[in-house]
Amino acid sequence: MCGKTLYDKLWAEHVVRTDEDGTALLYIDRHLVHEVTSPQAFEGLRLAGRRPWRPHAALAMPDHNVPTVNREQGIEDPISRLQVETLDENCRTFDIPEFSMTDPRQGIVHVVGPEEGATLPGMTVVCGDSHTSTHGAFGALAFGIGTSEVEHVLATQCLIQKKSKNMRVRVEGKAGTGVTAKDIALAIIGEIGTAGGTGYVIEFAGEAIRDLSMEGRMTLCNMTIEAGARAGLVAVDDKTLEYVRGRPFAPREDLWEQAVAAWRELHSDADAVFDREVVLDAAAIVPQVTWGTSPEMVAPVTGRVPDPSAEPIEVKAEGMRRALAYMGLEAGTPITEIAVDKVFIGSCTNSRIEDLRAAAAVIKGRRKADNVRQVLVVPGSGLVRRQAEAEGLDRIFIDAGFEWREPGCSMCLAMNADRLEPGERCASTSNRNFEGRQGPGGRTHLVSPEMAAAAAIAGHFVDVRAF
Amino acid sequence: MQAFNTFTGIVCPLDRANVDTDAIIPKQFLKSIKRTGFGPNLFDEWRYLDHGEPGQDCSQRPLNPDFALNDPRYQGAQILLARENFGCGSSREHAPWALADYGFRVIIAPSFADIFYNNCFKNGLLPIVLDAETVDALFGKAGGREALEITVDLAAQTLTLADGTVIPFDVDPFRKQCLLEGLDDIGLTLRHTDDIKAYEARRRREAPWLFQER
Numbered sequence: 001m002c003g004k005t006l007y008d009k010l011w012a013e014h015v016v017r018t019d020e021d022g023t024a025l026l027y028i029d030r031h032l033v034h035e036v037t038s039p040q041a042f043e044g045l046r047l048a049g050r051r052p053w054r055p056h057a058a059l060a061m062p063d064h065n066v067p068t069v070n071r072e073q074g075i076e077d078p079i080s081r082l083q084v085e086t087l088d089e090n091c092r093t094f095d096i097p098e099f100s101m102t103d104p105r106q107g108i109v110h111v112v113g114p115e116e117g118a119t120l121p122g123m124t125v126v127c128g129d130s131h132t133s134t135h136g137a138f139g140a141l142a143f144g145i146g147t148s149e150v151e152h153v154l155a156t157q158c159l160i161q162k163k164s165k166n167m168r169v170r171v172e173g174k175a176g177t178g179v180t181a182k183d184i185a186l187a188i189i190g191e192i193g194t195a196g197g198t199g200y201v202i203e204f205a206g207e208a209i210r211d212l213s214m215e216g217r218m219t220l221c222n223m224t225i226e227a228g229a230r231a232g233l234v235a236v237d238d239k240t241l242e243y244v245r246g247r248p249f250a251p252r253e254d255l256w257e258q259a260v261a262a263w264r265e266l267h268s269d270a271d272a273v274f275d276r277e278v279v280l281d282a283a284a285i286v287p288q289v290t291w292g293t294s295p296e297m298v299a300p301v302t303g304r305v306p307d308p309s310a311e312p313i314e315v316k317a318e319g320m321r322r323a324l325a326y327m328g329l330e331a332g333t334p335i336t337e338i339a340v341d342k343v344f345i346g347s348c349t350n351s352r353i354e355d356l357r358a359a360a361a362v363i364k365g366r367r368k369a370d371n372v373r374q375v376l377v378v379p380g381s382g383l384v385r386r387q388a389e390a391e392g393l394d395r396i397f398i399d400a401g402f403e404w405r406e407p408g409c410s411m412c413l414a415m416n417a418d419r420l421e422p423g424e425r426c427a428s429t430s431n432r433n434f435e436g437r438q439g440p441g442g443r444t445h446l447v448s449p450e451m452a453a454a455a456a457i458a459g460h461f462v463d464v465r466a467f
Numbered sequence: 468m469q470a471f472n473t474f475t476g477i478v479c480p481l482d483r484a485n486v487d488t489d490a491i492i493p494k495q496f497l498k499s500i501k502r503t504g505f506g507p508n509l510f511d512e513w514r515y516l517d518h519g520e521p522g523q524d525c526s527q528r529p530l531n532p533d534f535a536l537n538d539p540r541y542q543g544a545q546i547l548l549a550r551e552n553f554g555c556g557s558s559r560e561h562a563p564w565a566l567a568d569y570g571f572r573v574i575i576a577p578s579f580a581d582i583f584y585n586n587c588f589k590n591g592l593l594p595i596v597l598d599a600e601t602v603d604a605l606f607g608k609a610g611g612r613e614a615l616e617i618t619v620d621l622a623a624q625t626l627t628l629a630d631g632t633v634i635p636f637d638v639d640p641f642r643k644q645c646l647l648e649g650l651d652d653i654g655l656t657l658r659h660t661d662d663i664k665a666y667e668a669r670r671r672r673e674a675p676w677l678f679q680e681r
Contacts, residue, residue: 016666017659023641025659027666029677037559039500048653053663056680065498079498079521086500123677130558130582144582146560147502148589148652156656158663162639194485195552198581228555230581251676259676294485315550319484413557415494432556434489436512 003269005166006233007201010141010266014124016158026161029123031153032109033060033096035087036415037128041151042090052094053157059118060091061099063108064415068378068405071101080416094154107381107407110134110348114218115381117247121236121263126153131348131431133224137217138244139236139266141201144225164230165199165275168268170206175282178465180358181216182350182429182448184208184280185223186288190298192278197229200276203268204234208282214243215354222349223431226295235267289335289461290433290446292323297433299335301451301463307331326435327443328423336461338445339371341424343456344438346378346405347412350429350449356388359453360396362464368401369459375402376418378410402456414439427455469591470649474572475618476545479535480609486549487556488583492565496521505561506568510536540614548602548609549576553594554583563590573619575626577602588642589652593621595636621647 004012016025038060045051052058065080075081084101091098099106105116110131113119125135125142128150135142149159169188189196202224204217212220217234224232234240241260244250251259286300297320299306308320308331324331329338345351345359356379368375377397379385385407388394394404411418412430420426420442429452430437433444447455454464496508498521507525512518514536516529530537536544547566553576554562563586566574572592577599579587587594597605608628609615618627621643626634645652656663671678 017662019641021640023639025656025662027663027670036497040502040560043500043502050653077498083498083500120676122674128558128560130556144558146558146563146582146586146589148560148586152653152656155653156663157667158656160641160652160656194555195578195580198552198578225582228552228580249679251679255676255679259674262674294487315484322483413489413494415497432487432489434487434556436493437489440493440512440518 002273003271005268005272005274006139006203006235006266007141007166008272010122010124011163013122014141022162024161024163025158026124027158028126028153029057030113030118030125031058032113032125032127032132033058033150034064034109034127034129035062035083036064037147038090038150039083039086040147041128041154042094044151045094045154050155052096052154055095056097057157058096058154059113060087060096061106061109061112062087062101064409064413066101066408067416068408068410068418071406104382104386107384108348108351108409110222111351111380111384114138115247115383117244117250120244120250120259121240121266126159130225131222133230133232134218134222134348136221136224136232137214137234138240139233139263141231141233143230164201167197167200167202167229167276167278168274169202169204169278169280171204171208171280171282172206173208173282174211175208175285176465178287178450179285180448180450181212181219183285183288184282185220186290186295186298186446187280187285189223189227189295190288191280192227194226194294194296195228197224197227200229201231201233202227202229204232209234210237213354214239215352218352219349226431236263287448287451287464289451291327291329291335292320293326293433293435294323295431295433295446297323301335301461303335305329305331305333305335336463339425339460340427340445340455341371341373342420342426343372343375343452344411344426344428344430345449345452346376346380346410347430348380348409349431351378351380351384353384353387355429355449356384356393357391359449360393362450362453362467363400363457364396366400366457368456371459372456375456376405376411377402378405379407381407400457411438413437427452427461468649468651471591471593471621471646473618473620473622474545475616476572477541477543478546478548478605478609478615478617479541479544480548480606481535482550482606484550485552485555488554488559488562489556491554491562492559493519495519497559497561502564503568505565506570509565509569510534543570545570546573546575546617546619547571548605549574551576551578553579555580558582560586560589563587563592567592575602575605588646591646593619593646595626597634597636601634
């Protein structure tokens with residue numbers, strides 16, 4: 001009999017019951033909640049006269065709509081304000097723990113969960129947000145759900161699920177200097193495509209993955225959804241345990257020892273069999289820049305904007321032509337000749353302390369280029385912001401002409417006031433370069449924090465390895 | 468949820484791959500705390516020539532004549548024909564809410580993004596996966612002078628074209644039953660309350676750190 005994958009183990013530990021056709025009831029350990037995808041779920045509970053099954057298994061916070069300046073003045077947009085107030089009200093009514101907008105611990109739910117130790121190895125973690133895949137960095141089975149499922153988890157602490165297939169992506173060897181988790185993630189998506197992971201849970205393995213910090217592993221797992229897989233996983237190791245130890249929600253003393261013993265088992269067995277395996281050479285990965293309107297439309301910074309006429313599949317070629325028209329780019333343009341109007345450093349992909357340190361290190365003592373109209377630095381949480389300020393990173397950003405903001409999703413999806421104007425081009429550390437994602441008509445290029453910071457200084461993309 | 472009955476509807480072809488949920492319903496409409504009323508803003512940025520904001524009277528807005536939804540042939544369409552990886556990106560259930568609110572009941576594509584696919588079933592929408600060749604052929608027919616009409620029979624798992632062509636499709640038996648009977652998932656799960664409680668009792672012994680109250 002062959003061994004089990006990490007996903008097999010996590011799945012088996014959480015199955016409450018399985019029907020003959022394989023439909024399972026899966027128990028959910030942690031439910032993260034934000035203001036955008038929850039109001040209709042709470043309303044559903046109310047209409048059915050139901051109460052949450054285990055309210056303290058949930059943790060809520062507003063993040064998508066919150067302003068990143070002058071927060072003490074409240075939210076100007078009345079529709080956004082109502083949505084955030086509705087979350088506050090629902091959490092009070094249903095006894096759900098909440099970090100409200102003015103709580104110093106508030107931030108992007110996928111930054112705060114791990115930071116608080118609310119995300120633990122071996123858990124099932126869900127949230128009405130596709131980037132819940134982030135938490136897989138801890139050897140937790142974590143995936144995004146829709147609002148009907150948010151209601152289902154609130155009411156039953158379970159989800160109706162079918163098991164996915166197993167994929168392993170091994171990134172072997174050592175990544176070069178200036179090549180980050182973001183570049184590895186984009187290179188993987190470039191390799192397998194945005195639908196390459198559909199129907200799979202992806203476990204990331206190999207030396208380059210083990211070498212990543214927990215922040216890097218979160219960045220990588222965060223982007224798993226952009227490869228179509230609902231969940232990404234990294235096996236538990238000493239780095240995982242060191243990160244979790246001592247966090248507010250983490251177990252202590254005897255319970256800690258007991259948990260660690262269990263968590264040490266959270267890896268795929270040596271003889272586990274995967275339905276699909278992909279291998280990348282870390283040394284061959286260079287800093288990546290997306291040029292189109294899908295994360296798979298990505299090129300190395302040393303490359304050029306590709307030519308649709310060289311694409312044999314017509315639907316794909318047409319998609320490329322449409323993307324180039326939207327992005328205002330000519331085929332064959334060197335990536336380093338693309339100038340940017342704005343830079344965004346933030347989002348659940350890249351707004352953790354390590355990301356801010358890396359960006360600050362690139363720009364220290366320099367100033368943003370004159371053609372760059374605005375550079376936003378939006379920390380992922382109030383605690384990240386505080387830590388960055390304690391290290392003086394805020395000064396480095398401000399001295400460079402960057403804007404130092406309060407935590408939230410901000411210009412990753414532009415639900416608050418932070419957005420691109422039509423036609424504006426942005427180097428962004430976020431996760432989606434879809435049409436209109438950062439504002440109607442806005443043009444997004446996904447990059448690492450180092451690459452975004454360097455673009456802000458140079459005024460166009462540059463290879464951060466030679467910057 | 469309303470039960471899914473057999474019906475005959477017009478097909479609207481949307482010839483783009485990787486249509487993401489940001490395109491299906493842009494972020495400014497996600498600020499609503501309601502489940503209904505998203506139909507007029509379905510595909511807002513492609514459908515209208517101006518910029519849409521919540522609360523607008525969409526009947527007064529300039530339409531993009533080149534967008535399929537605005538084509539006179541496809542008015543009243545209940546079946547959306549799409550390309551690979553439809554519904555990728557954000558988990559927002561506002562996407563299937565908008566499609567259903569507009570009047571779509573079926574989406575046909577060679578592949579769907581996972582979360583979107585799952586969300587459809589919770590809202591009485593049937594996503595049908597057909598091989599790329601069949602989808603290509605349907606695009607050919609749907610682009611003709613007369614709109615293509617298809618009869619969707621979920622119980623029999625068939626699509627029937629006006630010329631008599633029958634195309635079978637696969638659907639998960641559990642999801643099929645839920646759609647046909649309009650079943651409420653939560654109600655179904657709560658039938659297993661004893662199983663959930665037994666699971667919790669066991670896990671409290673095996674992994675007590677998961678049940679700490681702070």
